[in-house]
Amino acid sequence: MSVYDKLQALNITLPPVAIPAAAYVPFVQTGHLVFLSGHIAKHDGKVWTGQLGKTMQTAEGVLAARAVAVDLLGTLHAAVGDLNKIKRIVKVMSLVNSSPDYTEHHLVTNGCSELLGEVFGAQGAHARSAFGVAQLPLGACVEIELIAELTG
Numbered sequence: 001m002s003v004y005d006k007l008q009a010l011n012i013t014l015p016p017v018a019i020p021a022a023a024y025v026p027f028v029q030t031g032h033l034v035f036l037s038g039h040i041a042k043h044d045g046k047v048w049t050g051q052l053g054k055t056m057q058t059a060e061g062v063l064a065a066r067a068v069a070v071d072l073l074g075t076l077h078a079a080v081g082d083l084n085k086i087k088r089i090v091k092v093m094s095l096v097n098s099s100p101d102y103t104e105h106h107l108v109t110n111g112c113s114e115l116l117g118e119v120f121g122a123q124g125a126h127a128r129s130a131f132g133v134a135q136l137p138l139g140a141c142v143e144i145e146l147i148a149e150l151t152g
Contacts, residue, residue, distance in 0.1 A: 002084055003083040003084050003086070003119055003120065004083065004084075006118065006119050007073070007119060010115075010118060010119070012070055012073075012119075014070070014073055014074040014077050015070065015071055015074040016074060016078070017074060017075050017078045018039070018071065018075070020037070021137070021138075022137075024037050025037065026075050026078070026079075027075055027076070027078075027079040029079060029080075029150075032087070032149050032150045032151075032152065033090070033147060033148070033149055033150075034076065034079050034080060034147070034148045034149075034150065035145075035146075035147050036072055036075050036076060036079070036145055036146040036147070036148070037145060038093075038095070038143040038144065038145040039068050039071045039072050039075065039143065039144055039145070040068070040136060040137060040138065040140035040142070040143045041064035041065070041067055041068050041140050041141050041142040041143070042067060042071065043064070043067065047138045047139065047140050048064045048067065048140060048141050048142070049138070049139040049140060049141060050064075050097070050139075050141040051097050051098060051099055051141065052096055052097060052098040052099070052102050052104070052105075052108060052132075052141060053098050053099035053101060053102030053104075054098075054099040054102075056141055058104045058107050058108060060141075061096065061104075061107075061108035061111070061141060061142060062107065062108055062110060062111035063111060064108070064111065064141050064142045065094065065108050065109055065110070065111030065112040065142050065144065066111035066112060066114075066115050067111075068111075068112055068142055068143070068144045069111065069112040069115040069116060069144070070115070072112070072144065072146050073119065076146070076148055080148075080150060083119075085150050085151050086120060086123060086148050086149070086150065086151075087123060087148075087149045087150055087151045087152075088120075088123045088125075088126070088148070088149045089116050089120060089123065089124050089125070089126040089146065089147075089148050089149075090126055090127065090147040090148060090149050091126055091127045091128065091129075091146070091147040092109070092112060092113060092116070092126050092127075092128045092129075092144060092145070092146050092147075093128070093129045093130075093131075093144065093145050093146075094108070094109035094112060094128070094129065094130040094131065094142065094143075094144045095131050095133050095136060095142070095143040095144070096108050096109070096130065096131065096132050096133065096141070096142055097133060097134075097135060097136045097139070097140060097141050097142065098132040098133070102132055105130040105131060105132050106130045108130070108142060109128065109130040109144070112144050113126070113128060
């Protein structure tokens with residue numbers, strides 16, 4: 001089953017690449033690696049704001065991280081032209097806007113990681129970091145960046 005068949009089965013439509021809000025590019029390819037800039041969570045086309053442990057619960061954070069994964073896939077598609085060229089998702093780094101006592105950053109990040117596994121299967125298994133931060137751009141609840149490897 002192709003990546004696009006899996007996306008269709010999951011009822012996921014890839015979004016276009018978002019226009020950067022600052023001085024950076026959405027992705028950079030070097031050799032067989034593609035680095036995607038951080039993507040912030042959006043809900044209904046607007047920044048998904050909130051702070052985990054204060055104004056949001058973990059379950060909502062998981063949904064936000066899953067939404068970020070969909071946006072990352074849209075950018076990855078734009079970067080490589082065909083998601084079936086992805087050999088492996090190498091690394092995910094997740095920043096979770098959270099209160100000082102919040103400790104479930106890893107569970108929030110699972111929203112992204114699990115979707116990548118659903119879409120890419122074993123090639124979606126990746127190294128990962130999940131951090132709690134005091135704030136994110138525009139008050140977003142989650143920001144995630146990704147590194148992928150292309151087939152030769």
